Amino acid sequence: MAAHTESRRDASDRRQAILDAALELFAERGFHGTAVPLVAERAGVGAGTLYRYFESKEALVNALYRSWKAALASSLFEGFPTDLPPRALFGECYRRLCRFAVEHPRAFTFLELHHHAPYLDAQSRACDELVLRPIRDLAEQARHALALKDLAPELLMAVVYGAVVGLVRAAEAGHLPMPLEEALRQAEPVVWEAIRR
Amino acid sequence: MAAHTESRRDASDRRQAILDAALELFAERGFHGTAVPLVAERAGVGAGTLYRYFESKEALVNALYRSWKAALASSLFEGFPTDLPPRALFGECYRRLCRFAVEHPRAFTFLELHHHAPYLDAQSRACDELVLRPIRDLAEQARHALALKDLAPELLMAVVYGAVVGLVRAAEAGHLPMPLEEALRQAEPVVWEAIRR
DNA sequence: CCAAACGGAACGAACGTTCATTCCGCTCGC
DNA sequence: GCGAGCGGAATGAACGTTCGTTCCGTTTGG
Numbered sequence: 001m002a003a004h005t006e007s008r009r010d011a012s013d014r015r016q017a018i019l020d021a022a023l024e025l026f027a028e029r030g031f032h033g034t035a036v037p038l039v040a041e042r043a044g045v046g047a048g049t050l051y052r053y054f055e056s057k058e059a060l061v062n063a064l065y066r067s068w069k070a071a072l073a074s075s076l077f078e079g080f081p082t083d084l085p086p087r088a089l090f091g092e093c094y095r096r097l098c099r100f101a102v103e104h105p106r107a108f109t110f111l112e113l114h115h116h117a118p119y120l121d122a123q124s125r126a127c128d129e130l131v132l133r134p135i136r137d138l139a140e141q142a143r144h145a146l147a148l149k150d151l152a153p154e155l156l157m158a159v160v161y162g163a164v165v166g167l168v169r170a171a172e173a174g175h176l177p178m179p180l181e182e183a184l185r186q187a188e189p190v191v192w193e194a195i196r197r
Numbered sequence: 198m199a200a201h202t203e204s205r206r207d208a209s210d211r212r213q214a215i216l217d218a219a220l221e222l223f224a225e226r227g228f229h230g231t232a233v234p235l236v237a238e239r240a241g242v243g244a245g246t247l248y249r250y251f252e253s254k255e256a257l258v259n260a261l262y263r264s265w266k267a268a269l270a271s272s273l274f275e276g277f278p279t280d281l282p283p284r285a286l287f288g289e290c291y292r293r294l295c296r297f298a299v300e301h302p303r304a305f306t307f308l309e310l311h312h313h314a315p316y317l318d319a320q321s322r323a324c325d326e327l328v329l330r331p332i333r334d335l336a337e338q339a340r341h342a343l344a345l346k347d348l349a350p351e352l353l354m355a356v357v358y359g360a361v362v363g364l365v366r367a368a369e370a371g372h373l374p375m376p377l378e379e380a381l382r383q384a385e386p387v388v389w390e391a392i393r394r
Numbered sequence: 395c396c397a398a399a400c401g402g403a404a405c406g407a408a409c410g411t412t413c414a415t416t417c418c419g420c421t422c423g424c
Numbered sequence: 425g426c427g428a429g430c431g432g433a434a435t436g437a438a439c440g441t442t443c444g445t446t447c448c449g450t451t452t453g454g
Contacts, residue, residue, distance in 0.1 A: 010403095011403085014404095029315070030227060030228075030229060031227075031229075031230070032227060032228075032229035032230040033228075033229040035438080035439065035440080036439080036440055036441080037406090037439090037440085040406095045404075045405085046404055046405035046406055047405080047406065047407095047440090047441085048404070048405060048406065048407095048441085048442075048443080049403080049404050049405065049406095051440095051441070051442080052403070052404080056440080056441080057440065057441090115366070115370070116369075116370055118226070132372070149387060151383055151387070152373065152374050152375065152380075154367060154372050154373050154374060155364070155367075155373060155375075155380050155383060155384060155387075156387070157367075158360075158363040158364045158366075158367035158372065158373065158380075159360040159363060159364065159384055159387055159388065160363075161363050162359040162360045162361070162362050162363015162364065162366070162367075163355075163356040163359045163360050163363070163391070164359070165359050165362070165363065166355040166356060166357075166358050166359015166360070166362065166363075167352070167355045167356065167359065169312070169355070169359070170351060170352075170354075170355035170359075172313075173312070173313055175329075175351050175355065176349065176351050176352060176355065177349050177351060178349065178352075183349075183352050183355075186348055186349075186352060187352060187356055190346060190348070190352075190353070190356055190391050190392065191356065191391060193390050193391055193393075194360070194387050194388060194390055194391035195387065208429095232412080232413065232414080233413080233414055233415080234413085234414085234432090237431095237432095242430080242431080243430060243431030243432055244414090244415085244431075244432065244433095245415085245416075245417080245418095245430070245431060245432065245433095246429080246430055246431065246432095248414095248415070248416080249429075249430080253414080253415080254414065254415090
């Protein structure tokens with residue numbers, strides 16, 4: 001029975017190795033630009049083995065997307081301190097998002113790159129709501145508390161999220177004179193002043 | 198000679214039809230996700246004909262990228278009013294960028310999607326500087342005039358550009374409760390307050 | 395307690411398909 | 425009628441996926 005458990009852990013490791021390899025390659029070269037045997041090689045498994053763990057290349061990219069969307073959601077909301085004044089609430093969201101982007105740059109790039117890609121299925125699309133809805137609610141709250149500009153929360157969210165993505169991409173392109181982490185820290189008050197009333 | 202001119206215009210139309218078809222398809226499905234014969238069909242030419250105008254698929258995407266980067270640069274800078282106070286200078290840049298995004302949404306998406314793609318050659322990368330440098334200079338100027346926050350211009354540019362991209366993508370995804378043009382108009386003071394001193 | 399047989403996971407060569415690119419018969423303007 | 429330019433079938437490479445085989449941990453009969 002110990003042996004059985006061990007073999008199951010091996011399988012889980014293998015599956016994870018494939019997901020890790022796919023993350024790197026899909027983030028760097030895109031879905032269509034990445035050959036399945038290359039993913040297998042990077043993961044240290046045979047090409048056929050990959051199909052024991054995922055039904056198809058599409059199933060793989062969907063599993064990867066869902067897994068990282070869930071990770072992002074938990075980074076954002078796990079143990080979130082609810083009763084904070086609006087500025088601190090924003091700071092908490094912002095820093096949690098940035099922490100995710102700094103700790104998992106490939107995952108952040110991957111999620112951004114594959115947002116609304118045609119090969120993502122309905123269930124993967126639904127994961128987006130998991131992240132968007134709670135933030136939208138927070139923004140709506142803060143807006144009614146007269147802490148945010150009197151504009152659609154979706155607009156303010158797009159500005160904030162877009163600014164973070166812009167910084168991550170600028171850092172990737174080597175366009176920033178400082179490390180990404182420092183840029184994101186400096187940008188917090190910048191972005192807050194954008195959306196505050 | 199009129200005939201010669203006319204046949205040359207025909208050829209130029211064909212080339213343009215191919216570029217237009219490629220823009221739509223590359224923006225929607227990505228470079229690797231788009232088959233060359235599909236581009237040809239959409240352009241209303243034979244698959245072989247495409248190769249009379251472009252050496253390869255890579256040459257096509259590079260020509261497309263350069264052409265639209267140049268169009269963006271000219272939209273931004275053509276007849277730019279130089280001596281304006283900082284706020285008006287920002288407004289001019291911002292509205293010109295937004296006008297381009299609204300008038301050529303596919304081109305905007307395409308440029309964003311293919312930014313720093315591995316199949317773009319050095320000359321295409323160099324086109325980025327064409328857009329970035331003048332804006333960087335303007336930002337540096339405004340910063341020394343104490344109109345902008347005392348942060349790296351590259352950081353502020355990334356925030357502004359990122360915010361615009363964020364709005365465009367949110368509109369594409371149907372996440373905004375108003376048309377893109379209206380959202381961009383509402384976002385101008387939002388973004389200005391982000392970067393102003 | 396050992397060895398022989400089993401079961402299923404892993405491998406990677408091989409399959410059919412689809413791709414980018416080429417090539418050649420054809421058309422059409424001069 | 426002739427040559428430049430076109431179309432789309434042809435081509436070979438590369439793709440996603442499958443399949444026959446190998447390999448190893450476990451079971452089982454002696």
